[in-house]
Amino acid sequence: MAEKVRTLIVDDSAIMRKLIVDILKKDPEIEIIGQAVNGKEAIEKAKVLKPDVITLDIEMPEMDGISALKILKKELPQTKIIMFSSLTQEGAKATIEALSLGAYDFVPKPSTKSFLESVKKIENDLLPKIKGITSSKEIKSFKITPSQKLLKPGLFRILGIGVSTGGPQTLIEIFKGIPKNFPSPILIVQHMPPLFTKQLADRLDKISPLQVKEAEDGEAIKEGVVYIAPGDYHMEVVKENTQKYIKLHQGPPVNNCRPAVDVLFNSLAEIYNGSSLVLILTGMGRDGAEGAKKVKLKGGGVIAQDAQTSVVFGMPRAVIEAGLADEVLSLSEIPKRLRELFRCY
Structure with missing residues (x-):
């Protein structure tokens, strides 16, 4: 027992x-x-x-x-x-x-x-x-063998991040290591209620050289800006001509979550095809696994946080066990790898 x-x-x-x-x-x-x-x-x-x-x-x-x-x-x-x-x-x-x-x-x-x-x-x-x-x-001793497809630098035009329990401290550590010249938009779904996501965006904005903000419906997506989905709203990317925009909506919860990581990742796969990279961080449940699968089917890349540095290994584990993770990295390795993949130092 x-x-x-x-x-x-x-x-x-x-x-x-x-x-x-x-x-x-x-x-x-x-x-x-x-x-x-x-x-x-x-x-x-x-x-x-x-x-x-x-x-x-x-x-x-x-x-x-x-x-x-x-x-x-x-x-x-x-x-x-x-x-x-x-x-x-x-x-x-x-x-x-x-x-x-x-x-x-x-x-x-x-x-x-x-x-x-x-x-x-x-x-x-x-x-x-x-x-x-x-x-x-x-699960701290959980051992995995990733798919061994080492991701190639220079292929990606957007970064999507899904995170839940343990997210704020994990995101802080990552964004301390992301330089001001990061060339692509970053979209984040952190499982949190309204008010809290705005405060998280403000906290990250203070410690990061990048602009970090709570996303607004209909705003144009800009390179080098970080967008956090507001509590109780799903966030997607939509395209009109060549311009890409944020779409927020209160559709049904997915995986009992709103915002849901799967909703964001599915839209990234549709709009960006093989140029989307998604990162699955610490969190309970399996939100993000279906979206990561769609990203992979479209030729994009998937990185998962490892068991040893995850506060809760639910979300990364779901992606890894499904064979969707191209690379499995510790928290300390993630910023350096993102700099390599997006060619910014």
């Missing part, structure tokens, strides 16, 4: 703590080992209890979640921390900061407008994220 995921709950609200407890008690694979009411108490209890997972509120008295996160990442680097965030602009900004500091993932807090619906969404979000931590431990 697999070991239970030992979880510490941290929130200054007794109501919120009870809500999380009630949700986690539904799953026999999760064990609640303690509760704390602020960041200071969380650090003290975590040092003693050594949890696998901490659910950590951002806004708390005495010591907030961001301050606690910084200490916990140093003291207990193996513990995965899931942030709870309010659905506000400030909450989204703080959450992106937490994710860039190494938080595992986040869950939006319930809104007063639709409390019961929000509680159900928390349950649907939180349980898989906690249980995904256990599976991520098991």
Whole structure:
């Protein structure tokens, strides 16, 4: 029998703590080992209890979640921390900061407008994220043999990126290594709700020499600009004469996601044919696998992040096991390889 995921709950609200407890008690694979009411108490209890997972509120008295996160990442680097965030602009900004500091993932807090619906969404979000931590431990030794088709530099005119859990810190590391003279557009689908994608774009724009922005419907796609799909909108590329444009829409979720990586990758395959390169990064599930297959059928290239550097190896693993990955790279290898393939140094 697999070991239970030992979880510490941290929130200054007794109501919120009870809500999380009630949700986690539904799953026999999760064990609640303690509760704390602020960041200071969380650090003290975590040092003693050594949890696998901490659910950590951002806004708390005495010591907030961001301050606690910084200490916990140093003291207990193996513990995965899931942030709870309010659905506000400030909450989204703080959450992106937490994710860039190494938080595992986040869950939006319930809104007063639709409390019961929000509680159900928390349950649907939180349980898989906690249980995904256990599976991520098991796949770090996953060995693969890529398709051995070494991609050739100079063939690609656009880069598509699909990413989910662990995305912000992974994207930050990649974009630190992408130079200002990168010659092609970059389109990103990061699984995130509205508000959060705008804050992610702003954070990446600050650390990258490239312009990074949240995509807008109908805007012309420009070389050297990075476009992030807005939360709750699929993003595609469409073509009119020789000009290519962003198309945003709220079609049905794909792989339970909107935005979905498959939607973006399918459009890149159709519009760019063999000149599209797609990159599958850390994330739960298999979103991006079908789109990567279409890119390959059209002659494009596929790169997947390896197991050892993925926070969660779901999305890259789906692509690799389907035999779609031309190259499998560690996080540190990806920026250098992109510079080579797009011939920019």
